[in-house]
Amino acid sequence: MPTSFDVLIIGSGQAGNPLATSFAKAGRKVVLVEENFFGGSCINYGCTPTKALLASAERAHQIRTAAEYGIGATELTVDFAAVMARKNQIVGEMREGTHKNLTEEQPNITVLHGHAEFTGPHSVRVTLDDGSSQEVEAELIFINTGTHAATPDLEGLSDIPYFTSTTLLDSPELPEHLLILGGSYIGLEFGQMFRRLGSKITIIESHAHVLSREDDDVCDAMQQFLAEEGIEFVLGARAHRVAKDADGKLTLTLDTEQGEQQVHGTHLLVATGRQPNTGKLGLEKAGVALDEKGYIKADDDLLTNVPGVYALGDVKGGPQFTHISYDDYRVVRDAILHNKRRPAKQRFLPYVVFTEPQLGRVGLSEKQAQEQNITYKMASLPVKTIGRARETGHTTGFIKVLVNDENHIIGAAVLSEQGGEIMTMLQLAMAGNLTCDVLQNMVLAHPTWAESLNNLFAKLAPPDEA
Incomplete structure (x- = not known):
């Protein structure tokens, strides 16, 4: 006979893990199934390992360019094995922390390590690592299985x-x-x-x-x-x-x-590109609908066409970012546990490309504003004019903002040192409905990157004049 739970979560990603904890704290009986490593893509092959390696690469670049700052440096050597070992240690610690939180700190959570496959709308067979299987069922099921690298049709x-x-x-x-x-x-x-x-x-x-x-x-x-x-x-x-x-x-x-x-x-x-991890879940036996690319179809509440079955994170398509997956958790947590509905589409979509300098993006680009026939003014500030940039030597890039007729920010692209942090300040202004006049006249500490916002908006003009 199947073992019954209140909640079944398939996938230990950035939505599934906190959701398991929240339901467990609310007294629900939870089972979480993970086929691979705990922590999902972010911890194991996304944000954490790549940003750890980028940090090593940045140190190498600092040594290579030290002479520009009047600093003598010995010949650069890269111990690639040591670089990878540092990354592995960080990943391992975060992976273990996730596993401990799920298995030791929450008595209402059962963790099964194996492959989950639907046998019906609310029943799943879990093939465990030792080859045995276990049948589980639940009224609420959350699929958080993520994606994998796409393979192009390339001869050879x-x-x-x-x-x-x-x-x-x-x-x-x-x-x-x-x-x-x-x-x-x-x-x-x-x-x-x-x-x-x-x-x-x-x-x-x-x-x-x-x-x-x-x-x-x-x-x-x-x-x-x-x-x-x-x-x-x-x-x-x-x-x-x-x-x-x-x-x-x-x-x-x-x-x-x-x-x-x-x-x-x-x-x-x-x-x-990426492809969804849906091919081996047996979703056809549950009746869960997919789109033409294999992503799970979900509505504004992240609910699939099957009552009680939800899709969270990258597996549902759309923007594939850790912070979006985590917000998916908050959307369903608040709706189910706190009776506070917030459609998933009603949220900002910030993201950062972690090159150096970084590209921080939020809201509309000029392309999108033009496609939507939105009237806007634009301001662009070269990073090299910022005092903090000249002092630190990080002078590459520019900051660009779009502002509507009411002087509210509707989009920003920040290609700059600390571009993600500067973008987040603009996002906070957007969330607080602050006008660009407030930012232009706000007293900001000198010399900081934030201070650039004082000068940025002085350049506002229609796009053909900016």
Whole structure:
């Protein structure tokens, strides 16, 4: 007979874990099923390991450029094994902390380590690691299984070893020349990271710009400073074949407007998107509807077409960020436990590309404002004019804001040192409905990055005059 629970959570991600704790504290009997590592993508192959590696890469860059600050430095060496060991320690500690919280601190939570597959709308068979199985059922089921790296239809790819953004995090060696297929934020972060650690980098992107969803001025500035660090770009190019020669060298054949082109390297990172982890869940037996890409369809309350079954985080499609997944947890927690409904679509969508300098984004881009026929004024401030930037030497980038007719901020792009933090200040102003006049005249400590907001809005003008 199945074991009955009040709540079943499939996946130990950034929505599932806190949700399990909240239900347990409310007296509900919870079972959480995890097939792989505790903590989901963020802890295991997303935010935590990549930002740990970026920190090592940043230290290497600081040593390499120390002479610009009048500091003599010995010859730079990178102990790649030690870099990876530091990352692994941080990941392991966070993974263990998550496991401890679920298994030791909450008596109402049962953790099963194995693969979950639906046998009906509210029943699941869990195949445990030891090969045995257990049937569980619950009235409330939350699917938080995330995504995995997409594999493009590329001739020869199945015949060669290649990296994804997950497997590259466990590489035993520093690539000599890393070809990166895809110019999204994943490709750019990995590109700068491994370039600073000592690899040669070539990024291949099918669009005319990297970060193709951003405004052209943002894309161009991002590409320029990465190129100045020695990263090569091949844009408007579609890969159609990859091959490995007898010496282990890779050749990627591309279709471009100028004709066929070849690029050569020693390793390949495929960073061309993500796919949902829904194929082996038996969702058809539960009657849960999927979209054409395999993501679970969910409404504004994150409820699927099956009553009592919810989809949280990346598996439901849309923006794939840890903070969105965590907010999914808050949406369903408040609705079910506190009777406070807040549609998931009624929220800000901030995000940061963790290159150096960072790109912090919130609200509308100029492209989006124009597509929606929204009238706006725009202000742009070069980072090099900020006192804090000149003092620290971090002068690359610019800050751009869009303001509506009522002087409220409707969007911002901050390509700057501490770009994510500056963007968050603008997001707080948006959430508090502050006008740009308030920020322009606010007394802000000198010399700080925040002080740039005093000067930024003085440049407001219609977009054709800014």
